[in-house]
Amino acid sequence: MVGSLCRAVFTCAPLLWLLRVGRGMPDPARRDLLMREEWSRQTGGGLALTPAEQKLDAHLRRLKEQDMSAPQFPPAVHFFKAKPLIQKSPVFKLLQKMPKGAALHVHGSALVSAEWLVKNVTYRPHCYICFTWDNSVRFLFSDRQPFPRWDCFYWQLLETLRARIGDRERFDDSLMQHLTLFTEDPDGEYPSQDIVWEKFEKAFIAAAGLITHAPVLRDYFYKGFEELLLDNVMYVELRSGLSRTYELDGTIHDKVWTLRTFQEVTKKFTQDHPDFVGARIIISVHRALGVSEVKAAVKEAIQLKKDFPDVVAGFDMVGREDGGRTLWFFREALSLPAELGATLPYFFHAGETDAEGTDVDQNILDALLFNTTRIGHGYALAHHPLAKELSRKRNVAVELCPISNQVLKLVSDLRNHPAAVLMSEGHPLVISSDDPAMFGNTGLSYDFYEAFVGIGGLKANLGTLRELAVNSIRYSSLPAHLKDMCHIMWQKKWDAFVSASL
Incomplete structure (x- = not known):
């Protein structure tokens, strides 16, 4: 064990005395030194904090303890x-x-x-949309109705489509869903890496027609x-x-x-x-x-x-x-x-x-x-x-x-x-x-x-x-x-x- 620790920290000699086996209760001072030595090796552990930083650090720790004791700990949740x-x-x-x-x-x-892409870019003139057979979308800016391409046989001018739709906010939300992975049920909608990556790649393709239009870029x-x-x-x-x-x-x-x-x-x-x-x-x-x-x-x-x-x-x-x-x-x-x-x-x-x-x-x-x-x-x-x-x-x-x-x-x-x-x-x-x-x-x-x-x-x-x-x-x-x-x-x-x- 000592050998593996030496290889891990590259400076074994100064630590050997800390790891010596003694009789009875280990020396508390030695334990404290061992704990401080380990802590110093973590990211940021070797930095000396100013008095002001120490004060902020103590405040941050108290706030972090509150988050960690909450009924739902955010990092443990999707x-x-x-x-x-x-x-x-x-x-x-x-x-x-x-x-x-x-x-x-x-x-x-x-x-x-995605909100900016939908609320700003898709409201610009000459923006066309196509709904594909695999429940995805494509966008294209054009001064005339685009020819069929990218599995898209029918392009609609978004301005005209929105004029026919009663609930524009709901429609815009549906467009954002095509441009992000967000869902209220991530575990149910993405049960495997294969499925989430498939949606991931579709979202990139959907955004491309908007982003690669020169004025938009x-x-x-x-x-x-x-x-x-x-x-x-x-x-x-x-x-x-x-x-x-x-x-x-x-x-x-x-x-x-x-x-x-x-x-x-x-x-x-x-x-x-x-x-x-x-x-x-x-x-x-x-x-x-x-x-x-x-x-x-x-x-x-x-x-x-x-x-x-x-x-x-x-x-x-x-x-x-x-x-x-x-x-x-x-x-x-x-x-x-x-x-x-x-x-x-x-x-x-x-x-x-x-x-x-x-x-x-x-x-x-x-x-x-x-x-x-x-x-x-x-x-x-x-x-x-x-x-x-x-x-x-x-x-x-x-x-x-x-x-x-x-x-x-x-x-x-x-x-x-x-x-x-x-x-x-x-x-x-x-x-x-x-x-x-x-x-x-x-x-x-x-x-x-x-x-x-x-x-x-x-x-x-x-x-x-x-x-x-x-x-x-x-x-x-x-x-x-x-x-x-x-x-x-x-x-x-x-x-x-x-x-x-x-």
Whole structure:
């Protein structure tokens, strides 16, 4: 046992005397030292809190104890049912005010709330809708009635359709259901991962026709940044496939146009809101593609990274890991940057699975073999001791998205999330939201709540929150000088938050 502890903490000698077997009652002083030593190793445990932070920490602990003793403990309940409980929590209200740093794992097509898409975008002129045979919807902006496409044989102008419908609010609610996973009965409607993922992918397809309309895309990025800033998030890295955008007359724009648009909107938003540092894109392709297609995508990403060095952060592969192709399957494509002597950082989704021992489960190790900069989700990392050790030594942070893991049925009670082990060991972690629009979520406060109250438990304190927020800057793709600037801005906001919360 002593040997395993030594390997885990890497500094065995100073602890040996604490573990010596004595006669009779163990020394209380030795026990206290052992408890403090273990606590210091958790996320934030090594930080020295100021007197003001200590006072706020004591207040937070009392509030957290109230949540944990409530009849329904929100992290133990499905998020769709827990959301109204969380909104009433004084802990959550404090977290909303807390400066959170950066959101490093957000998919661009699920950035903005479905309510805005329905209440704003679908009310714009020339918006057509089609109801498909599989109970899904498609949207398309066009200056004339669209031809049949995408399993759509009949397109209706939404303006005309709404004019015929008596209860517009109910109709709009039904549209939002097509753009999110929300349901009042998540366990009954989504009895398996297969079923929830099928609905998940349909929702992305439904939103695409709205988001990829060129005028909407500009507003969409700007609105997304607004929602993040409103939740005290100052920087974001979006996963995006850079889908081709279209104009009203059917003109198609390429990925270069999309990147330029993203760059322009980001610049305008940061000028309008100096508290927002900026945004970058991690170019993503679906793991359902073939090797030759991914090779072409990697080559294209290398070039786009050269052309837009301040916008393109790197490359990732997205889509459901279970049942999908592994990273190793794409090894020839993923080896191209090294073979070409090119720079293309990787930010791989890996370990978003509970299928231990499968080929997919090895994505964690393969991501590290390909020198991933961060690990998206890393849910399975706790079951891979070598990968866990390597990622820690290399400072490869895990992008923890607790609500996503729960909604997509990897874990039901967030107290049982494998990240509890990672947090107790002080593993590099950042908190993110994955697909907030799909979950009826905005910003990072809900995910911070679930991580802080549910996964971290009473052991997680204000130092935990501070380190998680700082980690989001530390492990971002920003160059060093911008990280320093961002950290200085964040620290001022943090000090103000602490003072205002006392």
